[in-house]
Amino acid sequence: MDNKRIADTFDQIADLLEFQGANPFRIRAYRNGARTVRDLTDSVATIIADDSRDLTEVDGIGKDLAAKCAELVDTGSLEMMNELLSEIPGSVLDLLRIPGLGPKKAAVLFKELGIQTLDGLEEACQSGEVAKLKGFGKKTEDTLLKGIAFAATANQRIYWSEADVLVGRLREHLEQTNGMEQLEFAGSYRRGRETVGDLDILVVANDSTDVMDCLQDFEEIADTLVRGETKMSVRLESGLQVDLRVVPAESFGAALQYFTGSKDHNVLVRGEAKRQGLKINEYGVYRNEAGKDVGISGADEEGVYRALGMPWFPPELREARQEFRWAEEDALPELVGLDDIRGDLHMHTNATDGRGTIEEMVTAAQSRGLQYIAITDHSKRVSMARGLDAERVLAQWSEIDRINEQLDGEFKLLKGIECDILEEGGMDLPDKVLAQADWVLASVHYGQKQPRDKITCRIVGAIENPHVSAIAHPTGRLINRREPYDVDMEAVLQAAAEHHTLLELNANPARLDLNDVHCAAAKAKGIPITINTDAHSIEGLDVMRCGIMQARRGGLTATDVANTMAWADLRALLRRG
């Protein structure tokens, strides 16, 4: 039972309790517990097995949740969950995916009409049964019918990189508005989450009507969900929701802080404000003087945090993980930036499944300000990509030697390989070949579904191989498409730390592998991370910024990232092992 499954279980319990109308703070405790467990760098099972440690020392996990964790680890299930499911069929939770239908109304539908599924609800709406219920009306019925169609189609979060393209288009469109003074995109996009569920736009403008009309004119709008004085929500044809808020200039910073989130971060910020006798909302920070709220901050975000005695937090850190503790200790990390990156150590050419030649990749890398790159085509096991056997890779390396001679010495082209870790363990190329490389990535492409012990053993085996520089995309997940391998990451991290093998943060927006939590765990163990693009074309080099974002979310500084170093220093680091 890994942390993710424990967290998912707590989230489901929260959903079911919400449906039952339980104490909202009890529900929040389960949601907090879920998030805490999901973000934990150590596995719950490990902490439980360690007599010197106690789960209740983790913030947000009390006696009760600790016992439930233990039950889940021991038995694989939870008595409480079974009881809840005997009262409420799990399928009713589908109803909560309908926009505008929350737990209260869903519970009425279940209790009064016995509705358990989206199909059942659709029938009841069409027959007019729903509009007869107290608190429901014709309009609600119409809203539900529209929402059912929406909930039935996959309501997927989009990759951050896709959101980024959309943000560019929306920004360009909205900047045409007359009297637009300030425009910013907040929410999970600003926090650099790997996926984005909706977009939050914040605007200061002379006339909110003009801005809203302008958004209404955006060509990809499918539907306007809400439009009031200061707030508007639309749905794009892609299904993505876009929320717009128009705020006065003196509140812009407070609104930016508020709508950037995360929700959990803000709950803690508000709690702290309250402790200091202050009030904070999206309009500003207020002190109560003689019964009246007096604004003391709001125009800029830094000032809002300063008013509470806090430093400005980089948005990527606002997840209610460790940022407040760091702030207290005056130890907020100075996060790595794109400008810190000097090399890119994972890319493919047209020798295998890439599109560019070696020379084209070199030119593209130079124009992006890089000082070195490694060519890391696939090894022969990846036959679909025409992976290189020993003979071809040695020929490629000779070619690289030749190209290096023509380069001015300012730029270094490295002889690399992305060598497969074979299904039965061991590397796809002999050690005597790997020994001639400057840089060896090891990665799994086949046998991804192997049981935990076996796949962990394969990866740890590669880590122990002295010729292997780093493990590429260590968990193999593809966001929204493929689960990670069932690999024991603690064992991988432990082995990497012991053998001085680096771990990759693959910057491809569909991978972002390692994820933020794993990055933090690697940092805690002193394992250097290498952020690589895995480019299959010259344009592919541009995803580096996605990797940087993920690294920042993991709290990594430039010194935690190996390819911020000059190649000579990085090579020395590799030989340390």
Place this chain on the structure above:
DNA sequence: GCCGTTTTCGGCCCGACTGTTTTCAGTCG
């Protein structure tokens, strides 16, 4: 259900918008 420099009870963030209401509950972020 969690938490505690006001510590074992009593809090726990707060405002906009909508629909079905005649003054507010539900939902959302």
